[in-house]
Amino acid sequence: MKAGDEAMRWPAGDRRFFLRAWNRPFFAMLLVLVLAGCAAGGRAERGAAGPLRVLVAGYAFDEYATLYLVAHPEASIERTLLSLPERTDQLDYLQTLLERYRAALSGDGGPPPDLVVVDPDVYPVLARNGLLRPLDDLLREPEFKPEALAPIVVSGLTVDGHLYGLTPTFAATAIVYNADAFRRAGVEPPSDGMSWSAWRERLAAVVARAGGPLRYGLSLGNGPFSTLYDLAEYRVAQAGGGLFSADGKPTLDLPARREAWADLLRWRRENWLAPSVYEQLSAEGSAPAEPLYAEDDFLTGRAAAMVVTFYDLRRLIDLFSGENVYVGDRWVRPAFSWNVVGFPRPDDGRAVGGPFWPSLILTVNAKSDHPERALDFLRFVLSDRVAEAKRSTDLWELLTRVDANRRPAWEGLHLSAFWSDAPAPLPSPYAPPGVPEETYVQAEGLLREAFSRLSAGPAGPEAVAQALAEVERRLRAWSAPAGR
Template identity: 20%
Template sequence: MKLRKIAALGLAGITAVSLAACGGSSGSAGATAAGTTAAGTTAAAQTNTGAGAEPVTIKVSLWDYSNTAYYPIMVEAFEKSHPNIKVDIVEFSAAEYSDTIVVKMGAKEKYDVVFMKGLPEMSALIAGGHLQPLTDRITGFDMKPYGGSEKSLSLNGVVYGLPFRTDNNMIFYNKDLFDKAGVQYPEDGMTMEEYRELAKKMTSGEGAEKVYGSHVHTWPSNVYQYSRFIDEFNYLDTSTYEKLKPYYETILGMQNEDKSVQDYGELKTGNIHYSGVFYNEQVAMLQIGSWYIEMLTGNVTPQSEHYFKWGAVTLPNSKGNTYENMVGGITPCSIGAYSEHPEEAWEFLSYVCGEEGAKVIAERGIVPGWKGQSILDIFDKIPEQFPNAPEGLSKFLTPPNYIVEQPMDPNAKAINTVIEEMHSDIMTNSVSIDDGIKTAIERAKEAGAK
């Protein structure tokens, strides 16, 4: 397999999209310089490339390939089963990928397979005509293991991708800290008021010794997911923006009054990452995506400085919902519109987004898009290898309703920027919650929201 790196694009004037799916490269040691190619020989599907056929090379666009353990394993496995297809991975840095791929595809780069970090950039690529429809290809393809998440990858009735990964937002908590404080563990279906009180109880100490009851990361989704979880808020529908008010009231109360979460401004200016504060037992609870399972199993071990038992529960909400819904981002995978080898591209796409690829990433604690019984079994066996992990993690993988955090829309990126700016203004107390939401409604309508 060959790996080739490309120089980073200058992207001045282009706003990067910040998504929870950025956690997709959570296993990465750090961002690579934009652009690499990994060529691996994967096999031509036996229906397309016979044993004696000339090898075909497909180009696959990805981020952080060099720093993510499961990508090379997955490509190598594909190559082994498809010996007449070579895979050339074009690698970019995670931080710039969302904008870089839009620029690259706008220049009609001949990527055969395109991975995307989320649906806003997928929407932009579809709007530009840069992705091939897959509707005909999935005819007869078993879509049940995707649990409905694949429906979010269609626009105007046309399917443009398969889910490589899906995530579920949840509350992770440090059992040892709760035991030490003599406080009952968080429960599924908590109200926001109960969550706030629990965080207050778990806050202790001062200065460098302070332990915060919870941690609210800086993404807008770390507030709006609570409302999205019960299908209230939708960033494409401005009539739902008012639903965010009680959630902002709770989170600001925790920040400004209770001091049970760290200040948003301090997190931004200090570039404080959510992972370290939980690893180091500086917070008792953390609301983040299910990709954190992989991070915990890799970083909270008997060999690490801090080793503790951890658990997880569903998001607090006003309806007492538990496992009825799952809310999070999707990591889509598509065939590029300018692909020179679309048949081989489909072979790779259906492999990595199917059971074979799903097993590779599930064995590392990452939730795949394809979630058949074999994947559920893998997650339920995690405590056998990591005794500090909770039992029954599979219950977070297959709720009956999958709610994607950011539905596809041609104007998704512009609307998402409005939400990000509203969130920053409210969390820094620059505007009142009412004024922040009112301004966001006006600006989102101008950006194309209804």
């Protein structure tokens, strides 16, 4: 163990320190519910003598460690805290983080860890380099009930056809829509599986016909897309595109990027897409007369639909019900009916929806001396009884055991819209093999600059095509002299 790393051993029979640190009412409820589940029966984990060695990079793991130890009095856990590099340049930080993971997984002079909590940015890199053990066999265990896992989690954590990690909770993206606005316009409400083109047609009809306060089709809300550029690039990712090919060649001027950029720029011109709060504040140049909130366009009926994460959905539930939220004395609760639907899919028909973020990626070290101990922990953390306990604590995350996400008070809400489709891979913070980091950063900067210029005017498909061709030409010219 290197200097700066932290090791903590929780031996069987002596967990007073750790339990004091989590002495909270909600956590007590978790313990009661999990212990009740254990007492009720069910298959015991295939425990093995000796400590479970865990490598972690933060403290989100601690909650599950305590649950496991209380439910398994014979067990013990040895935790090593990965020494994180200083946060300077993002690419340098992640590269250093990857190197430290590599060293720690080998044991770094001591026994290698069994269970590894992996940073999402390095997860696919570790998997592709053979440093993580595939979990495919776990998915084939009938008693594990893999069919009850959220499809978006399994597909989102699958790397090159194999699953290497699981998460007990996650965040995902969907669309909420104003059912009354669609009804007023005489337009069929949106449904799961609709393509971007289908969404465009329906939002255009709603904007044209709905009347009343409605001005826009879709609002970006408080979701993962701060700007129109972010949404456009996610559409490129949905179509399988990126900044570079697998062999390191620039792919800035892609047909998928031309289509996504030209289409969404038209959405903005035609008011099928509302400006984001970030863009509104940037345009103001100073504080607006009234506070701006990301949900304003949807809540006031100015937008027919809005991009949401599950966290945003929970806020909406409270805002519409009037519970647990204070928004001022002048607040008028929205009166329209609404529901949630899946994120738009690419026009080629693939079942690729919105972004996905695992809260805690649990993996098994390929060099572990006792992988069965890590697998036992995974079976427990992904069990029905832990999911039920988490549901009872009213957390604002989605549970991988999807049945635990449903509640009587939410009857009628189409929650499966959040987890039914596969996610597109989010842009990697790493340059591909053979691409220098400065070239990667330059490519991103050139694209943002070009999109900003196009957004300032009535840019059609031809202007977009010319801009992207010029961007790729500039990147190649910039790279060539220095041999980048």
